[in-house]
Amino acid sequence: MQLYQFRHSSFCEKVRLVLAAKAISYSVVEVLPGIGQWELFRKSGQRQVPVLQTGNEWIADSTAISLHLEAFAPEPALIPKDPLLKAQVLLLEDWADTALASAARLALVQGAVDDPALRSALLPEKTPDSLKNLVGLVPSAWMNGVGLMLQPERQGLIACLEQLMVILHAQPYLLGEEPSLADIAVAAQLYLLRFPAVAGVQLASRGVMGIADQASFEQLFIWRDELYRKLGRVVTNMKPFSGNETIPLD
Numbered sequence: 001m002q003l004y005q006f007r008h009s010s011f012c013e014k015v016r017l018v019l020a021a022k023a024i025s026y027s028v029v030e031v032l033p034g035i036g037q038w039e040l041f042r043k044s045g046q047r048q049v050p051v052l053q054t055g056n057e058w059i060a061d062s063t064a065i066s067l068h069l070e071a072f073a074p075e076p077a078l079i080p081k082d083p084l085l086k087a088q089v090l091l092l093e094d095w096a097d098t099a100l101a102s103a104a105r106l107a108l109v110q111g112a113v114d115d116p117a118l119r120s121a122l123l124p125e126k127t128p129d130s131l132k133n134l135v136g137l138v139p140s141a142w143m144n145g146v147g148l149m150l151q152p153e154r155q156g157l158i159a160c161l162e163q164l165m166v167i168l169h170a171q172p173y174l175l176g177e178e179p180s181l182a183d184i185a186v187a188a189q190l191y192l193l194r195f196p197a198v199a200g201v202q203l204a205s206r207g208v209m210g211i212a213d214q215a216s217f218e219q220l221f222i223w224r225d226e227l228y229r230k231l232g233r234v235v236t237n238m239k240p241f242s243g244n245e246t247i248p249l250d
Contacts, residue, residue, distance in 0.1 A: 001026040004040055004051040006033075008199065010101060011062040012050040014188035018066045020233040021184070022073040026052075062188075063097065066181055078181040088175055092182035096189055103157035104189045110154065111208035118206050158211070165220050173227075183227060190224045197235045198228070 003019070003026050005012035019026055031040050031049050041047045044058035052059045052068070059065050070079050080086050112118050164186065167174055174182045191199070194207035211217055228234065 002029055002053040003027070004029045004031050004044070004053065005049050006031060008192075008195075008203075009049060010104065010188045010191050011097070013191045014062045014097075014185055015050045015052065015065050017184045017188060017228070017231055017233050018069050018078065018181070021076060021078060021179070021231040022069055023232060024069065024073055063093065066093075066184075070181075076178075078179070078184065080175075080180065085175060089180045089182045092174055093185040096182070096185035100157075100160060100186065100189045103153055103160065104192045106153045107157055107208045107211065108192045111212075114209050115206070118203075154210075161211070161217060161220060165217070168220070168223050179227060179230065184231070187224045187227050190221065194221050196225060196228055198233060 001019075001024065003012070003015060005015075005028060007030060031037060037047045040049070040051060044051055044053070044060070046058065046060040048060065050060070050062055050065060052065045054068075054072075059068050066078070070077070079089055164174075171177070173179050174186065192207075194205065194212035195203040197204045206212070212221070
């Protein structure tokens, strides 16, 4: 299997978590914005990542990929067979992929406004150091308007995170004693709010100031990191993305 991805896409991270949970071996193709997306379209008919290639089959969309992997490797089950529990898992997954994902992306934009080092670290690895430094030197005051526009969404995100903590204080996972696709979908969006170790040394533990650095949310990120360990999504001795991996041509 090959996963075509953007390294720091939360939806690609969701698929990587499912692959880790299922202990499925796969290789990664980092899709470069622009020309890489065109090459992906030429090969698969898809421009958006994640896309999973398995044999001659190309599967797009993180939910469709997750359902395919659930059928391909049923154990450990991430979607319960019980119809009620299954409906709850899929509803929570959809909420994480839509409302939570939108709020997390906007929060990351504001986080990048507030944190010059985060702005630089989020650039592709192949970006010249001179440009990374220039981006980091842009005064945050120049972008304050962006942060002000995002304040209402940020408050809604904080309320959602607080409700997640209430659930996880009462039970190990969102729907009981074992992790499900709902937990994976939520954890994938938390990736953007405080980057885990698998994001690489430049980003690990960085994130959205006011959330990532707040003691009140520490237990939520501890839960996320424990889930990563349980699923087997841990740092390995892999070579970091060097920025020159492209989609191979025939």
